Amino acid sequence: MRKLITTGFVLVLIFTQGLKAQQPNMIDELREARLDSLLNEVFFDDDDLSYLFGLKKNFQFLYWRSSFDSRTFFAGREIGTQQHNLSGQLYYLHSKGFYAGVSGAWYSQLEPGYRTTILTAGYSKGLKKMDFFRYRLSYDYFFFNNDDPEFDPLYNSGLNAGISLKSKSLGTRFDAYFLLGDDVGTTLSWDAFAYVNLVRLGTYDQIRLEPEVSLYFGSELVEYQLNEVIIDPVTNIGYDYYYEDAFGLMNVQLQLPLNIKYKQFDFEAAWIYNVPQTMGDGISYEKSSFFRFSLGYILSL
Numbered sequence: 001m002r003k004l005i006t007t008g009f010v011l012v013l014i015f016t017q018g019l020k021a022q023q024p025n026m027i028d029e030l031r032e033a034r035l036d037s038l039l040n041e042v043f044f045d046d047d048d049l050s051y052l053f054g055l056k057k058n059f060q061f062l063y064w065r066s067s068f069d070s071r072t073f074f075a076g077r078e079i080g081t082q083q084h085n086l087s088g089q090l091y092y093l094h095s096k097g098f099y100a101g102v103s104g105a106w107y108s109q110l111e112p113g114y115r116t117t118i119l120t121a122g123y124s125k126g127l128k129k130m131d132f133f134r135y136r137l138s139y140d141y142f143f144f145n146n147d148d149p150e151f152d153p154l155y156n157s158g159l160n161a162g163i164s165l166k167s168k169s170l171g172t173r174f175d176a177y178f179l180l181g182d183d184v185g186t187t188l189s190w191d192a193f194a195y196v197n198l199v200r201l202g203t204y205d206q207i208r209l210e211p212e213v214s215l216y217f218g219s220e221l222v223e224y225q226l227n228e229v230i231i232d233p234v235t236n237i238g239y240d241y242y243y244e245d246a247f248g249l250m251n252v253q254l255q256l257p258l259n260i261k262y263k264q265f266d267f268e269a270a271w272i273y274n275v276p277q278t279m280g281d282g283i284s285y286e287k288s289s290f291f292r293f294s295l296g297y298i299l300s301l
Contacts (some may be wrong), residue, residue: 060094062299071290072107075216076251076276078288083109097125099138117143122160134164155181169195186247188217205262212255220279222246246279257292266296 066088071078085108091101100121106113122138140158144151162175172192179185193212200206222244231237257270270292276285 058095060092060301062301063089063091063093063296064299065089065091065294065296067292067294069290069292071288073274073288073290075218076253076274076288077285083107091120097123099124112145115145117145119143132165132167134166136160136162136164153181154183155179155185157181185219190215201260201262207258207260210255210257210259210268212257214253214255215249216251216253217248218250219245219247220250222279248279249277251276264298264300266298268292268294268296270294 066086069085069087072083072085085105087103087105089101089103091099093099100119102117102119104114104117107115119141120138122136124134124136126134138160140160142153142156142158144153157180159178159180160175162173164173165171166173170193172190174191175189177187177189179187191212191214193210196209196211198207198209252275254273254275255270256272257268260267271289272292273287273289275287278284
Protein backbone atom coordinates (compact mmCIF):
# COMPACT_ATOMS: atom_id res chain seq x y z
CA MET A 1 0.00 0.00 0.00
CA ARG A 2 1.20 3.52 -0.67
CA LYS A 3 0.17 6.82 0.86
CA LEU A 4 0.55 10.41 -0.29
CA ILE A 5 2.75 12.30 2.19
CA THR A 6 2.93 15.79 0.78
CA THR A 7 0.35 18.53 0.37
CA GLY A 8 1.10 18.80 -3.34
CA PHE A 9 3.51 19.52 -6.09
CA VAL A 10 4.20 22.95 -4.56
CA LEU A 11 6.32 21.36 -1.81
CA VAL A 12 8.25 19.21 -4.27
CA LEU A 13 9.21 21.67 -6.98
CA ILE A 14 10.00 25.04 -5.46
CA PHE A 15 12.23 24.79 -2.41
CA THR A 16 15.09 22.84 -0.90
CA GLN A 17 14.34 20.06 1.57
CA GLY A 18 14.69 22.26 4.67
CA LEU A 19 12.44 25.04 3.35
CA LYS A 20 9.62 23.20 1.59
CA ALA A 21 7.12 23.48 4.42
CA GLN A 22 8.01 27.11 5.13
CA GLN A 23 7.67 28.56 1.61
CA PRO A 24 4.52 27.16 0.01
CA ASN A 25 3.45 30.04 -2.21
CA MET A 26 5.73 30.24 -5.24
CA ILE A 27 4.07 27.71 -7.51
CA ASP A 28 0.81 29.68 -7.46
CA GLU A 29 2.72 32.73 -8.69
CA LEU A 30 4.27 30.60 -11.41
CA ARG A 31 0.83 29.47 -12.48
CA GLU A 32 -0.27 33.11 -12.69
CA ALA A 33 2.74 33.80 -14.93
CA ARG A 34 1.90 30.81 -17.15
CA LEU A 35 -1.71 31.91 -17.55
CA ASP A 36 -0.73 35.44 -18.38
CA SER A 37 1.76 34.25 -20.98
CA LEU A 38 -1.40 33.44 -22.97
CA LEU A 39 -2.42 37.09 -23.10
CA ASN A 40 -0.98 37.50 -26.55
CA GLU A 41 -3.01 34.53 -27.76
CA VAL A 42 -6.22 36.05 -26.45
CA PHE A 43 -5.61 39.43 -28.05
CA PHE A 44 -3.89 38.51 -31.30
CA ASP A 45 -6.64 36.02 -32.08
CA ASP A 46 -9.46 38.49 -31.36
CA ASP A 47 -10.44 40.23 -34.60
CA ASP A 48 -12.71 42.63 -32.71
CA LEU A 49 -9.65 44.36 -31.24
CA SER A 50 -8.59 45.57 -34.66
CA TYR A 51 -10.65 48.72 -34.15
CA LEU A 52 -8.20 49.83 -31.44
CA PHE A 53 -5.35 49.91 -33.93
CA GLY A 54 -7.00 51.14 -37.12
CA LEU A 55 -5.39 49.90 -40.32
CA LYS A 56 -1.84 49.67 -38.97
CA LYS A 57 0.11 46.77 -40.42
CA ASN A 58 2.16 46.48 -37.24
CA PHE A 59 0.94 47.65 -33.87
CA GLN A 60 1.95 47.38 -30.26
CA PHE A 61 0.25 47.89 -26.92
CA LEU A 62 0.49 47.65 -23.16
CA TYR A 63 -1.84 45.43 -21.17
CA TRP A 64 -2.33 45.77 -17.41
CA ARG A 65 -4.27 43.25 -15.35
CA SER A 66 -4.96 42.83 -11.63
CA SER A 67 -6.71 39.82 -10.07
CA PHE A 68 -8.13 38.95 -6.65
CA ASP A 69 -8.60 35.31 -5.56
CA SER A 70 -10.83 34.65 -2.56
CA ARG A 71 -8.70 31.58 -1.64
CA THR A 72 -5.27 30.28 -2.65
CA PHE A 73 -4.80 26.86 -4.25
CA PHE A 74 -2.40 24.94 -6.40
CA ALA A 75 -3.57 21.78 -8.16
CA GLY A 76 -6.68 21.85 -5.97
CA ARG A 77 -4.71 21.82 -2.70
CA GLU A 78 -5.08 24.79 -0.42
CA ILE A 79 -1.73 26.45 0.34
CA GLY A 80 -1.31 26.70 4.12
CA THR A 81 -4.03 28.48 6.04
CA GLN A 82 -7.08 29.85 4.24
CA GLN A 83 -5.91 33.02 2.57
CA HIS A 84 -6.69 35.30 -0.31
CA ASN A 85 -4.22 36.78 -2.77
CA LEU A 86 -3.87 39.77 -5.06
CA SER A 87 -1.79 39.61 -8.23
CA GLY A 88 -0.79 42.12 -10.87
CA GLN A 89 0.77 41.93 -14.34
CA LEU A 90 1.97 44.48 -16.89
CA TYR A 91 2.78 43.32 -20.42
CA TYR A 92 4.11 44.89 -23.59
CA LEU A 93 2.95 43.10 -26.75
CA HIS A 94 3.71 43.53 -30.45
CA SER A 95 1.56 42.31 -33.31
CA LYS A 96 4.51 40.36 -34.72
CA GLY A 97 4.24 38.09 -31.70
CA PHE A 98 6.89 39.36 -29.29
CA TYR A 99 5.94 40.23 -25.72
CA ALA A 100 7.53 40.95 -22.34
CA GLY A 101 6.18 41.71 -18.89
CA VAL A 102 6.46 41.70 -15.15
CA SER A 103 4.14 40.08 -12.58
CA GLY A 104 3.88 39.41 -8.87
CA ALA A 105 1.43 38.40 -6.14
CA TRP A 106 0.67 39.29 -2.52
CA TYR A 107 -0.70 36.74 -0.02
CA SER A 108 -2.75 37.65 3.05
CA GLN A 109 -1.35 35.06 5.50
CA LEU A 110 2.34 35.02 4.59
CA GLU A 111 5.20 37.09 5.99
CA PRO A 112 6.38 38.86 3.95
CA GLY A 113 3.18 38.87 1.93
CA TYR A 114 4.95 39.82 -1.28
CA ARG A 115 7.47 37.08 -2.12
CA THR A 116 8.46 37.10 -5.77
CA THR A 117 8.69 39.23 -8.90
CA ILE A 118 8.59 37.39 -12.23
CA LEU A 119 10.02 38.80 -15.46
CA THR A 120 8.68 37.23 -18.65
CA ALA A 121 9.71 37.37 -22.31
CA GLY A 122 8.12 35.35 -25.08
CA TYR A 123 6.94 34.87 -28.63
CA SER A 124 3.64 33.63 -30.05
CA LYS A 125 2.60 33.20 -33.67
CA GLY A 126 0.09 31.47 -35.90
CA LEU A 127 0.58 29.70 -39.21
CA LYS A 128 -0.54 31.59 -42.34
CA LYS A 129 -2.28 28.61 -43.91
CA MET A 130 -3.62 27.32 -40.58
CA ASP A 131 -5.05 30.37 -38.80
CA PHE A 132 -6.70 28.12 -36.19
CA PHE A 133 -3.27 26.95 -34.95
CA ARG A 134 -0.88 28.96 -32.73
CA TYR A 135 2.36 28.14 -30.96
CA ARG A 136 4.15 29.99 -28.16
CA LEU A 137 7.36 29.96 -26.17
CA SER A 138 8.23 32.05 -23.11
CA TYR A 139 10.92 32.35 -20.45
CA ASP A 140 10.41 33.49 -16.83
CA TYR A 141 13.02 34.68 -14.35
CA PHE A 142 12.26 34.94 -10.60
CA PHE A 143 13.42 37.62 -8.17
CA PHE A 144 12.78 36.57 -4.56
CA ASN A 145 11.83 38.95 -1.75
CA ASN A 146 13.02 36.99 1.28
CA ASP A 147 15.56 38.07 3.93
CA ASP A 148 15.81 34.63 5.55
CA PRO A 149 19.54 33.66 5.41
CA GLU A 150 18.53 29.99 5.11
CA PHE A 151 16.35 30.63 2.08
CA ASP A 152 17.84 28.76 -0.87
CA PRO A 153 15.38 28.40 -3.78
CA LEU A 154 15.75 25.26 -5.84
CA TYR A 155 14.49 27.00 -9.00
CA ASN A 156 15.20 30.49 -10.34
CA SER A 157 13.54 30.45 -13.77
CA GLY A 158 11.02 28.67 -15.95
CA LEU A 159 10.42 27.83 -19.61
CA ASN A 160 6.93 27.46 -21.09
CA ALA A 161 6.05 25.94 -24.47
CA GLY A 162 2.55 25.44 -25.81
CA ILE A 163 0.16 25.19 -28.75
CA SER A 164 -3.47 26.22 -29.25
CA LEU A 165 -6.24 25.22 -31.63
CA LYS A 166 -9.07 27.73 -31.77
CA SER A 167 -12.21 28.55 -33.71
CA LYS A 168 -14.58 31.46 -33.16
CA SER A 169 -16.39 29.73 -30.29
CA LEU A 170 -14.32 26.69 -29.22
CA GLY A 171 -10.68 26.00 -28.49
CA THR A 172 -8.11 23.82 -26.77
CA ARG A 173 -4.50 24.36 -25.67
CA PHE A 174 -1.63 22.32 -24.32
CA ASP A 175 1.26 23.70 -22.24
CA ALA A 176 4.45 22.29 -20.81
CA TYR A 177 6.22 24.27 -18.08
CA PHE A 178 9.79 23.49 -17.04
CA LEU A 179 11.22 24.87 -13.79
CA LEU A 180 14.97 25.47 -14.06
CA GLY A 181 17.74 25.94 -11.50
CA ASP A 182 19.61 23.45 -9.33
CA ASP A 183 17.11 20.87 -10.52
CA VAL A 184 14.49 20.56 -13.27
CA GLY A 185 10.76 20.22 -12.60
CA THR A 186 7.94 19.69 -15.09
CA THR A 187 4.21 20.41 -15.17
CA LEU A 188 1.78 19.78 -18.02
CA SER A 189 -1.67 21.20 -18.59
CA TRP A 190 -4.49 20.69 -21.08
CA ASP A 191 -7.41 23.09 -21.39
CA ALA A 192 -10.65 23.06 -23.39
CA PHE A 193 -12.69 26.26 -23.54
CA ALA A 194 -15.65 27.91 -25.24
CA TYR A 195 -17.08 31.38 -25.80
CA VAL A 196 -20.82 31.98 -25.30
CA ASN A 197 -21.91 35.49 -26.31
CA LEU A 198 -24.69 36.83 -24.07
CA VAL A 199 -25.13 40.56 -24.69
CA ARG A 200 -23.75 42.98 -27.25
CA LEU A 201 -22.94 46.39 -25.71
CA GLY A 202 -21.99 47.98 -29.02
CA THR A 203 -20.13 47.19 -32.22
CA TYR A 204 -17.20 45.63 -30.36
CA ASP A 205 -18.19 45.54 -26.67
CA GLN A 206 -19.95 42.53 -25.20
CA ILE A 207 -20.71 40.29 -22.24
CA ARG A 208 -19.98 36.59 -22.62
CA LEU A 209 -19.41 33.37 -20.71
CA GLU A 210 -16.06 31.62 -21.19
CA PRO A 211 -16.40 28.12 -19.60
CA GLU A 212 -13.22 26.09 -19.36
CA VAL A 213 -12.06 22.70 -18.09
CA SER A 214 -8.37 22.13 -17.28
CA LEU A 215 -6.28 19.09 -16.41
CA TYR A 216 -2.99 19.57 -14.52
CA PHE A 217 -0.19 17.00 -14.40
CA GLY A 218 2.78 17.16 -12.03
CA SER A 219 4.87 15.34 -9.43
CA GLU A 220 4.08 14.31 -5.87
CA LEU A 221 6.22 12.62 -3.25
CA VAL A 222 4.63 9.25 -2.46
CA GLU A 223 5.30 6.86 0.41
CA TYR A 224 5.58 3.21 -0.59
CA GLN A 225 5.06 0.47 1.99
CA LEU A 226 7.71 -2.29 2.16
CA ASN A 227 6.91 -5.94 2.84
CA GLU A 228 9.53 -6.10 5.58
CA VAL A 229 11.37 -3.78 7.94
CA ILE A 230 14.85 -2.66 6.85
CA ILE A 231 17.33 -1.62 9.58
CA ASP A 232 19.61 1.34 8.86
CA PRO A 233 23.09 0.07 9.90
CA VAL A 234 24.24 3.59 10.85
CA THR A 235 21.30 4.79 12.95
CA ASN A 236 19.93 1.36 13.85
CA ILE A 237 16.45 2.66 13.00
CA GLY A 238 13.97 0.39 11.25
CA TYR A 239 11.98 1.47 8.19
CA ASP A 240 9.05 -0.25 6.51
CA TYR A 241 8.54 2.35 3.77
CA TYR A 242 10.42 4.43 1.20
CA TYR A 243 9.71 7.62 -0.76
CA GLU A 244 9.60 8.23 -4.49
CA ASP A 245 8.36 10.95 -6.84
CA ALA A 246 5.33 10.03 -8.93
CA PHE A 247 4.15 11.96 -12.00
CA GLY A 248 0.48 12.00 -12.96
CA LEU A 249 -2.85 13.82 -12.95
CA MET A 250 -3.07 16.17 -9.97
CA ASN A 251 -6.22 18.20 -10.51
CA VAL A 252 -9.24 18.73 -12.72
CA GLN A 253 -10.40 22.33 -12.64
CA LEU A 254 -13.69 23.78 -13.90
CA GLN A 255 -13.96 27.51 -14.54
CA LEU A 256 -17.08 29.55 -15.25
CA PRO A 257 -15.98 33.12 -16.00
CA LEU A 258 -18.29 35.99 -16.93
CA ASN A 259 -16.31 38.44 -19.07
CA ILE A 260 -17.28 42.02 -19.87
CA LYS A 261 -15.42 43.85 -22.64
CA TYR A 262 -16.08 47.59 -22.80
CA LYS A 263 -13.89 49.85 -24.91
CA GLN A 264 -10.32 49.30 -23.65
CA PHE A 265 -11.35 47.61 -20.37
CA ASP A 266 -12.15 44.00 -19.62
CA PHE A 267 -13.64 42.77 -16.35
CA GLU A 268 -13.99 39.14 -15.35
CA ALA A 269 -15.76 37.42 -12.47
CA ALA A 270 -15.12 33.67 -12.30
CA TRP A 271 -16.17 30.74 -10.14
CA ILE A 272 -13.48 28.05 -10.08
CA TYR A 273 -14.01 24.48 -8.86
CA ASN A 274 -11.16 22.05 -8.07
CA VAL A 275 -11.38 18.25 -8.18
CA PRO A 276 -7.92 17.19 -6.89
CA GLN A 277 -6.57 13.75 -7.77
CA THR A 278 -4.10 11.61 -5.81
CA MET A 279 -1.46 9.13 -6.95
CA GLY A 280 -1.32 7.29 -3.64
CA ASP A 281 -3.72 5.35 -1.43
CA GLY A 282 -4.93 6.33 2.00
CA ILE A 283 -5.22 10.12 1.55
CA SER A 284 -7.75 12.06 -0.47
CA TYR A 285 -8.25 15.79 -0.95
CA GLU A 286 -11.57 17.55 -0.58
CA LYS A 287 -13.11 19.26 -3.57
CA SER A 288 -12.83 23.02 -3.28
CA SER A 289 -13.91 26.24 -4.96
CA PHE A 290 -13.14 29.94 -4.93
CA PHE A 291 -13.93 33.18 -6.76
CA ARG A 292 -11.64 35.29 -8.91
CA PHE A 293 -12.20 38.90 -9.93
CA SER A 294 -9.93 40.64 -12.42
CA LEU A 295 -9.73 43.95 -14.23
CA GLY A 296 -7.64 44.64 -17.32
CA TYR A 297 -6.86 47.63 -19.51
CA ILE A 298 -5.30 47.73 -22.97
CA LEU A 299 -3.43 50.80 -24.21
CA SER A 300 -2.46 51.24 -27.84
CA LEU A 301 1.05 52.63 -28.41
